[in-house]
Amino acid sequence: MLWETARLAIKAIFRNALRSFLTVLGIVIGVASVIAMVTVGQGSSQQVAADVAKLGTNILMIRPGQRGMGPGAGGGTQARPFALRDVDRLIDSLPQIETAAPVASGSTTVVAGGENHRTQITATDARYLVASDWPLVAGRNFTDAETRAGAAVCILGETVRQEIFGARDPVGEALRLENMSCEVIGLLEAKGASSFGSDQDDVVFLPIRTFQRRIAGNTDVGTIHVRVADGVTTEAAASEITYMMREIRRIGPGQDDDFSVMDMKQVTSMLTQVTGVLTGLLAAVAAVSLLVGGIGIMNIMLVSVTERTREIGIRLAVGAQARQVLMQFLVEAVVLSLLGGIVGSVLGLGLAAVASRVMSIPFSPDPVVVVLAFAFSALVGVIFGYFPARSAARLDPIEALRHE
Amino acid sequence: MAGEPPLIRLRGVTRVYGEGAAEVRALDGVDLDIERGEFVAIMGPSGSGKSTAMNVIGCLDRPSSGQYLFEGVEIAGLTRDQRALLRRNYLGFIFQGYNLLARTSALDNVELPLIYKGLPREERVERAMRALALVGLEGREHHDPSQLSGGQQQRVAIARALAGDPQVLLADEPTGNLDTRRSVEIMELLVQLRLERGLTIVMVTHEDDMAAYAERIIWMVDGRIDSDRRKGKAA
Numbered sequence: 280m281l282w283e284t285a286r287l288a289i290k291a292i293f294r295n296a297l298r299s300f301l302t303v304l305g306i307v308i309g310v311a312s313v314i315a316m317v318t319v320g321q322g323s324s325q326q327v328a329a330d331v332a333k334l335g336t337n338i339l340m341i342r343p344g345q346r347g348m349g350p351g352a353g354g355g356t357q358a359r360p361f362a363l364r365d366v367d368r369l370i371d372s373l374p375q376i377e378t379a380a381p382v383a384s385g386s387t388t389v390v391a392g393g394e395n396h397r398t399q400i401t402a403t404d405a406r407y408l409v410a411s412d413w414p415l416v417a418g419r420n421f422t423d424a425e426t427r428a429g430a431a432v433c434i435l436g437e438t439v440r441q442e443i444f445g446a447r448d449p450v451g452e453a454l455r456l457e458n459m460s461c462e463v464i465g466l467l468e469a470k471g472a473s474s475f476g477s478d479q480d481d482v483v484f485l486p487i488r489t490f491q492r493r494i495a496g497n498t499d500v501g502t503i504h505v506r507v508a509d510g511v512t513t514e515a516a517a518s519e520i521t522y523m524m525r526e527i528r529r530i531g532p533g534q535d536d537d538f539s540v541m542d543m544k545q546v547t548s549m550l551t552q553v554t555g556v557l558t559g560l561l562a563a564v565a566a567v568s569l570l571v572g573g574i575g576i577m578n579i580m581l582v583s584v585t586e587r588t589r590e591i592g593i594r595l596a597v598g599a600q601a602r603q604v605l606m607q608f609l610v611e612a613v614v615l616s617l618l619g620g621i622v623g624s625v626l627g628l629g630l631a632a633v634a635s636r637v638m639s640i641p642f643s644p645d646p647v648v649v650v651l652a653f654a655f656s657a658l659v660g661v662i663f664g665y666f667p668a669r670s671a672a673r674l675d676p677i678e679a680l681r682h683e
Numbered sequence: 684m685a686g687e688p689p690l691i692r693l694r695g696v697t698r699v700y701g702e703g704a705a706e707v708r709a710l711d712g713v714d715l716d717i718e719r720g721e722f723v724a725i726m727g728p729s730g731s732g733k734s735t736a737m738n739v740i741g742c743l744d745r746p747s748s749g750q751y752l753f754e755g756v757e758i759a760g761l762t763r764d765q766r767a768l769l770r771r772n773y774l775g776f777i778f779q780g781y782n783l784l785a786r787t788s789a790l791d792n793v794e795l796p797l798i799y800k801g802l803p804r805e806e807r808v809e810r811a812m813r814a815l816a817l818v819g820l821e822g823r824e825h826h827d828p829s830q831l832s833g834g835q836q837q838r839v840a841i842a843r844a845l846a847g848d849p850q851v852l853l854a855d856e857p858t859g860n861l862d863t864r865r866s867v868e869i870m871e872l873l874v875q876l877r878l879e880r881g882l883t884i885v886m887v888t889h890e891d892d893m894a895a896y897a898e899r900i901i902w903m904v905d906g907r908i909d910s911d912r913r914k915g916k917a918a
Binding site: 283287290294295586589590592593594595596597598599600601602603675676677680 | 738741742743744745763764767768770771772774776778782783784785786787791795796798799800843847
């Protein structure tokens with residue numbers, strides 16, 4: 280009898296092909312969007328964590344202003360920038376520091392051989408590549424002499440090389456940067472996209488003094504990157520650095536720090552907080568589409584109540600018992616919901632897989648999300664397929680037949 | 684026949700819709716016996732309660748008070764499911780508006796009562812085909828109602844009513860939507876079926892021409908039986 284009921288229900292689904300299609304479509308859209316968005320959100324969170332792990336756990340960043348803001352957030356604007364001599368004083372006085380590098384940044388257009396390209400400038404010194412473990416694939420690092428003198432030399436990221444020089448070896452070539460011509464002395468290993476999709480290889484490294492004099496026109500240092508010596512915890516180093524920086528910046532007792540020292544764990548938690556918020560937002564948008572899909576299903580089911588009520592009346596008149604009719608409608612709703620859920624899951628996972636590839640983030644489907652999205656839409660389908668039928672099946676057959 | 688109860692016996696049956704001032708007494712104390720094999724036409728002006736009487740007899744509706752015995756069994760004592768079983772095994776319906784399932788082939792429509800009887804598929808198809816052949820619809824088994832004329836749709840409905848092998852055929856204005864020629868064809872079909880199968884037929888109509896096919900005509904006025912005439916054997 281159950282098989283017979285299933286057969287009946289499937290027949291009814293094909294008999295009302297348009298209604299069935301729209302119902303399934305509502306479920307498909309809801310399920311697919313939730314799965315796609317949450318999967319992509321989780322993938323980017325994982326990417327952030329992986330990127331930060333690559334940066335190393337023995338790196339500290341000192342920034343002007345108080346911590347607690349996200350990357351690129353304000354708060355540091357009114358705080359004094361650092362100076363180059365601060366870096367040397369830190370290295371000289373703190374044995375906990377293996378090395379440290381000043382960083383200033385900006386953006387510019389680089390030109391060579393008729394090609395031009397807008398890119399980021401990271402102005403630093405030779406110690407940066409050591410501190411961040413970023414190897415060169417060609418050429419050499421800055422020399423101390425070049426750094427001190429503010430020589431017109433630069434090191435390119437892979438993207439800039441491709442944009443300006445194509446497949447050619449750029450080392451030894453000249454590159455125009457603002458109104459300055461500089462010699463390319465090195466090429467960085469490709470790193471790929473960062474957690475937020477920005478291209479880390481789209482960068483030109485300059486000696487910091489060169490940048491300060493020829494481009495920025497000041498002597499500010501935006502960030503100090505510190506590599507902590509082996510055997511020293513980042514917490515211990517951070518507290519020593521904080522003490523030292525207060526002295527350097529002449530902060531009196533009782534006054535708040537006007538800089539912050541962050542280790543990568545804090546950066547990680549900040550970034551994951553941000554991606555968590557993003558994932559939450561995506562999930563909220565997806566939940567709305569799930570709801571809209573659900574309302575679509577409701578609509579279709581309620582519009583067809585008149586027709587279905589008459590159908591139920593006919594079935595009761597020829598001798599169907601209420602529970603037989605209900606079982607058929609329940610099976611019909613379950614089959615439609617399952618169908619929509621399966622198609623929606625496949626579509627959602629497919630979209631997430633494609634999006635993950637395009638954004639080069641890991642594809643990490645979460646079975647919990649799939650099950651939840653599936654369950655919700657199935658519930659909507661079953662409730663709105665089943666309950667109108669239930670009230671109709673409770674009528675006397677003649678009332679159901681006369682339903683207008 | 685003396686000791687045997689009539690197939691259908693109504694005693695003091697009322698059916699009241701609404702309450703208070705809006706109360707409508709569609710049936711107001713109906714006493715009626717119908718014997719096995721009779722062909723009864725229920726006539727009357729609109730609002731006289733003739734359709735309500737048929738619906739009560741067909742267990743599509745329930746009386747508000749009074750007694751309804753089917754083969755001596757009190758219907759008021761039956762559950763919803765038992766009334767469904769009664770409709771399934773003893774009763775067949777024909778409606779003025781046909782009440783076929785839309786977008787469903789004639790064959791599937793006729794199969795419907797057999798599904799609920801729990802018959803295996805081959806037997807259902809065979810019986811549905813036979814019923815459709817009986818009403819002259821061979822070759823139209825796979826047509827949807829929308830592809831059939833009104834007369835053909837009513838024949839599908841008759842085939843559906845007969846497929847379950849009922850004892851009583853209940854027809855509510857079966858020719859109400861049909862022209863005279865189709866109406867005559869349908870009525871002749873009903874008369875023939877009754878003779879061949881010993882069916883009891885209860886038909887509601889407001890057309891004298893159609894009532895003339897019955898051998899007993901009940902006139903209803905204001906929810907009561909006004910007259911009850913039987914034709915002579917000669918007719």
